[in-house]
Amino acid sequence: MRVDRFLSNLPCFNRKQVRLLLAEKRVRIDGAVISDPHAEVREFSRVEVDSEILQAGKPVRHYMLHKPPGCVSATSDPQHPTVLDLIHEPDKDDLHIAGRLDFNTTGLMLITNDGSWSRRLTQPQTKLPKVYYVETEQLIGPQYAQKFTEGLYFAFEDLTTLPADLVVLGPRSARLSIVEGRYHQVKRMFGYFDNKVLRLHRERMGALVLDDSLKPGEYRPLTAQEIEMI
Numbered sequence: 001m002r003v004d005r006f007l008s009n010l011p012c013f014n015r016k017q018v019r020l021l022l023a024e025k026r027v028r029i030d031g032a033v034i035s036d037p038h039a040e041v042r043e044f045s046r047v048e049v050d051s052e053i054l055q056a057g058k059p060v061r062h063y064m065l066h067k068p069p070g071c072v073s074a075t076s077d078p079q080h081p082t083v084l085d086l087i088h089e090p091d092k093d094d095l096h097i098a099g100r101l102d103f104n105t106t107g108l109m110l111i112t113n114d115g116s117w118s119r120r121l122t123q124p125q126t127k128l129p130k131v132y133y134v135e136t137e138q139l140i141g142p143q144y145a146q147k148f149t150e151g152l153y154f155a156f157e158d159l160t161t162l163p164a165d166l167v168v169l170g171p172r173s174a175r176l177s178i179v180e181g182r183y184h185q186v187k188r189m190f191g192y193f194d195n196k197v198l199r200l201h202r203e204r205m206g207a208l209v210l211d212d213s214l215k216p217g218e219y220r221p222l223t224a225q226e227i228e229m230i
């Protein structure tokens with residue numbers, strides 16, 4: 001919400017007083033003096049007028065989880081354990097998943113209470129590469145890389161996938177980088193060649209790499225530097 005609206009919604013100030021407060025540089029958001037009436041106040045922002053705190057701001061929370069196989073990327077599920085069951089933090093209802101993985105897919109999963117951060121991470125316009133280690137049932141042929149670069153037509157969504165980068169690591173293993181996150185995208189891409197994905201592990205999202213000290217099922221808060229990477 002705009003800071004002028006935030007302040008004039010409070011019972012203590014009318015609109016004229018708000019204009020004056022801003023002009024007199026008496027308003028601070030997260031410690032910085034604000035005079036622009038359009039400056040944004042988020043639920044996480046600390047807002048002060050003179051030395052009085054009007055909103056303390058909720059703490060922003062971001063976690064990196066090493067998702068194990070056999071759990072659902074959802075906040076609740078009637079049948080199976082969820083990734084949220086692995087997070088032992090207060091106010092878990094506030095948290096959501098930024099970029100889901102299938103039931104048996106493992107690897108980097110990001111969990112946060114900051115909706116605009118997770119939108120930046122997942123919206124297709126950001127074109128953030130998601131890097132997967134893949135193992136398949138059949139041999140990975142030389143024609144795969146070319147086809148993945150050209151894009152595959154997905155009839156259900158009526159779209160062609162954006163260029164993806166395949167690095168073949170062994171006869172049945174590869175590293176695939178995609179910039180979208182379509183439903184079952186990696187499995188459907190290999191499915192084009194009737195090649196079943198047997199193991200799928202997300203190693204990276206943009207510059208954020210899964211911490212190799214995290215065992216499956218373990219998590220840790222992101223560092224300030226990691227949060228800035230998105």
Ligand code: URA
Nearest residue numbers: 102105184185186187
């Ligand atoms: N693509 C898939 O098919 N599954 C995942 O879990 C992630 C990407």
